[in-house]
Structures are given as C-alpha cells and as structure tokens.
Amino acid sequence: MSNPESFIDEVTEEVRRERLFGYFRRYGWIALVAVIALVGGAAYIEWQKSQDAAESQAFGDAILAALEAPDAAARRAAVAAIPAEGARAALRDLMVASDPAADRAASLRALEGVAANATLDPAFRDLAVLRRVILAGAEMPVADRRAALDEIAAPGRPYRTLALEQMAYLDVEAGKPAEAIQTLRNLVQDQEATQGLRRRAEQMITALGGDTQAG
Template identity: 40%
Template sequence: MMVKKRTVFCGYAQPFPGWHRLGRRFMVRQRKWRRFYVSETDSFLEEVTEEVRRDKMIKTMRRNAPFLIGAVVLLIGGIGVNEYLKASARAEAEATGDAMMAALTAEDAADRAAGLQALVAEGGDAEVLARMQLAAVQAREGDREAAIDTLRAVQGGSGVDTRYADIAAMKIAMLLQGQDTVAERRALLENLSLAGHPLQDLALEQMAALALEQGDTEAALADLTRIVESPTASSSGRSRATQLIIALGGELPEQETGADLLPTDG
C-alpha cells in the first residue's frame, strides 16, 4: 500500500500540495501591511511633532514680541539719530569753512582779523586753525606781540594737537628773532630739533641763525652740519646749509659732493 508523502513547509507538514505557495503569499502580504502600518504611524507622529513645534514657536514669539518690536524700534531710531548727527556735523563744518574763507578773502586786514576772531570765539574744531591764521594776519600787519600771544594760546592750549603746538612754537621762535629773548628761542628750538622730529631741519636752521647772532660760529657750523647729514632734510634745505658752511669757512662732510652746492628750487 503506497503512503502519500506530505509536503513540508517551514518545518510543518502541509495538508495538500501547493499549500506552501499560499503561505508565502500570506506572509508577503502581512509584511507589506506591517510596513504600511509603520509608515502611517511615523507620518502621524511627524505631523503631531510638527504641530507641537509650531505651537511652541508661536507662544515664544507672542511672549517675546514686545522685546522684538522694541529692538527693531531702537535699531531704526539709532540709525536715524546717527544720520541726523552726521548731517548736522557736515552742515556745521561747511558753515565753518565758508566763514573761514570769507574771513581770509576779505580785502581789509581789519575785516580778516575780525572774521577770524569770531571763529576763535565760537571755539570748536576750527578754533586752532583760526588762531593760526589770525596770528599770520597780525604778523603781516606788524603787530608782532599780538601774533605771539595768539600763537602762545595755540602752543599751550589744552587738547591741542601736538603738530599744531609744534608749528606754533616754531612761529613764535621766528617772531622772537631780533628781540632779547635768546633763552626762550633756544628752549623752543631745542625741543623741535630733536632727532626724528618733523620740524628738525627747520629748527636747526633757526638754531644756526641764533648762534650766528651770538657770534658762536662753531655752534652754527655744528647745527648746519646736522642738516647736511640728516636723511630727512630736503634738497633745498641741505643746499642752503652747505652754502652757509662754505661761507663760514667750515668743512663739508665727506659724503657731500659738488652737486649739493648748487641751489635748488623749493
């Protein structure tokens, strides 16, 4: 008697042939359904999470809205104030420049002095320049004492830029020339003749002239030699110093040549 062999699928005896194919189809469909269910669950969780995040963001914005609006208002207001201050400063500078030009171009010296004195009285950034120009007008008109007093106000003024103070000191020393103020002139010029000072060469020329006034030829030659040896001396200043050294009977430094004896423009 023949025994019918049963089909085995996944370790279990199958009731009839072809059953394993039905089992595979069922398992495939079950996996597909599981993937679909998991996908739908993930999508739902993502939507819920996004809604929660959006609600939190809205609550945060509502809570911080006054601060954000205040920051924007302050920013816009700061920009407006800054632009207003710039425009005011520009207008003030233009007005001061116009007043300075009007004073300098006046035909009468008294009008020039009056315009510059008005700018000095106003103060501000143009005060120093107005004093320098006023001193020049006073010196041209022969009022040397008034010019010196005006320059002293620049030289000893608080908060005055060092460059303007040094220029004022140089002008004072030049205006004091010919007066019985040798010690003061020498003190002013010695500070300006230090090595590396922008006015070193001009100060050395004035010191040489002061030494010649006192009859000290050796000191004058020493100052003139410093000009000739100075790497910052202009060609015209070096030429003048060279000619004075020769006129005083001094000896030129070894590096000097005949080309330096020729006068140059400037």
C-alpha cells in the same frame, strides 16, 4: 507604525513652533531694538558727516569773506571774530597770527593759545610753537626758545627739521658756530628735509665759513 510616528513628528514640530513663537514674543523686542539701533546709528553717522561738511563749508566761506576786508586790521578782526571750535579754531588763530606786522602782541597771544591746547593735533600745536619762537625772537631768552624747539624737534614730530634749523640759528646767536654747522650738515643729509631747507642749510654753512661735507 508610520501613522503614529507621523503624528508624533507633527506634534513635536508644533511644540517647537509654539516654543519659537513664545521665545519671539518674549525676546523679539531685543532683535527689534538691535535693528533700530543699527539703522539709527547708520543714519546718525551720515547725518553727522553731512553736518561736518556743512560746517566746514561755512567756516571756509567765512574765512574767505574775512580775507576780503579792505585792510590788514580789518582782516585780522574779521578772522578773529569767526566762531569756531577745535581744529577750526586752531586754524583761525594761526591765521590771526599770520600777519604779525599788524598786531604782534595779538599774534603771540593767538600762537600761545594754540600751543597750549592739549586737545589739538600735534601738527597745529607744533606749528604754533615754531611760529611763536620765530616771532618772539630775542625777546624770548635763548634757553626758553631752545627748550620749546627741543620738544618739537623729536623724531616723528611734523616740523622736526624746521625746528632743528631754528636750533642751529640759536647756536649762532649763542656764539657757537661749530655746533650750528654740525646741525646744518645733518639737515643737508636728512631725508625728511625739503630741498628748500637743504639749500638754506648749505648757504648758512657757507656763510659761517664751514664746509657742507663733514671733515
């Protein structure tokens, strides 16, 4: 019985082998494509990383070169002319707006552009809103400035405490010192506020004739 059984086993194994080879001939390309996709995907990711690094390096070099221009107007023009997209464009525009004394109108336009770009990270947009409110000053109605600041003063926003500080100043401007003092007291106790901001809040409370501790 052993010889017939051995023969049957060999035939069965041969059939399995032929069937496996048949499957491979029929479907093996799928595995090949999957391997190529994995290898190609990994290579593309590495290439993309190197491209991003190279673009960031070039952008940084361009910024540094622009800042070496001989005067403020030339620096502004050089920075504004740097080609950029996305976050780099936002950073470029924020830098254009960093010297409003040279061209206030251009600074406001640059800030408005960053603030209105919904594709950007909130850190860029909120900073642009904050700077625009500060730069516009009394030229922008108090109600409009408050509405802009109210949005970025929400919990979790990156410049929440700075926005609250500006809202306290708006209360002073609107003739509401009691409200301003309360907002500033809250900032003194706010764990997210920097030491510099807390000191400014305390000084402003004193200037308004208030007490830094709630009564």
